[in-house]
Amino acid sequence: GRVYPIKQGSFAANDKVQVSALFGALSESQDLPVVILLHDLGGDKNDWLNGTGAFVELLERNYAVLAIDLRGHGDTPLPDDRQVLQLADLENSFLDVHAALTWLQGQSGVNANRVAVVGSGSGGNVAYVSLGVFPQQIKTGISLSPGLWEASSLAPLVVGDGIESFGPRSMLFMVGDQDQLQGSEVTLSYADFARNLESQTAEPKDLRVFQNSTDHGFELLDNVPEALDLLFLWLETNL
Secondary structure, three states: OOOEEEEEEEOOOOOOOOEEEEOOOOOOOOOOOEEEEEEOOOOOOOOHHHOOOOHHHHHOOOOOOEEOOOOOEOOOOHHHOOOOOOOHHOOOHHHHHHHHHHHHHHOOEEEEEEEEEEEEEEHHHHHHHHHOOOOOOOOOOEEEEEOOOOOOOOOOOOOOOOOOOOOOOOOOOEEEEEOOOEOOOOEEEEEHHHHHHHOEEEEEEEEEEOOOOOOOHHHHHHHHHHHHHHHHHHHHHHH
C-alpha cells in the first residue's frame, strides 16, 4: 500500500472564523491540481475519509485534497462564539471556501490556479455559490445532491440570492432520481433542486440524474458505478 501524509490545520476567514481542514497530497509530487471537499449539513471534514473512499481515491489520482469544516460544523466555530447555527451561517459558508483558496496560494507543491470544489448535499449548494462568487479562483466544481429549503416557505436556500455579480459556471451536478425529503403534505426532490441550479449555470455544465437511486451526496460515488468515473472525467476535462 501507499502512505499519504494527511495533516490537520486551520486558517482564518475574512470574518475571523478559524476554518479547520484536512490536507493531503503525494509528498513527492509538485504542482498538483487541488480539490476542495465540502460536507453536508450536520457533517464534517472527516466524513470524506470515514464515510467514503473519495478522499483517498483523489489522492491516488494525483490530486491534492483539502477537506474543510464549514462554519458551525466539526472543529470550525460559529462567528462571535455563538452556539446555535443560523441561516446566515449557511449563506456565508462560501467565506470558508474563500479562506481555503487564500491558504492554498501560500502552499508549495500545489497549483493554486487549478482548483476544483466538490460538495456533498448542502455542501453542493456551497460549491455552487462559491463558483458563482469566485470564478477567477475556482476553475470548476461538482455538486452531489444539492438541496436546502427554508422550513416554512420551502424556499430554496444557499443558491446565491442577493450576491452581486453572481455567475456560476463549469459545474457537474449528480443526483439520484429517488432522493427525496418526504413531508406530511409535500415531497421535496433533490433532483428538481439540481435541475434548477443547472438551469442557472453557464457552460460548461452537465446534469446526471441516476435512475432508481436514493443515494445522497457522496454515497453516489460509492454506490452508483458510473458516478465516480463521471467525477474524474469532469475533473480531467475541466480542471
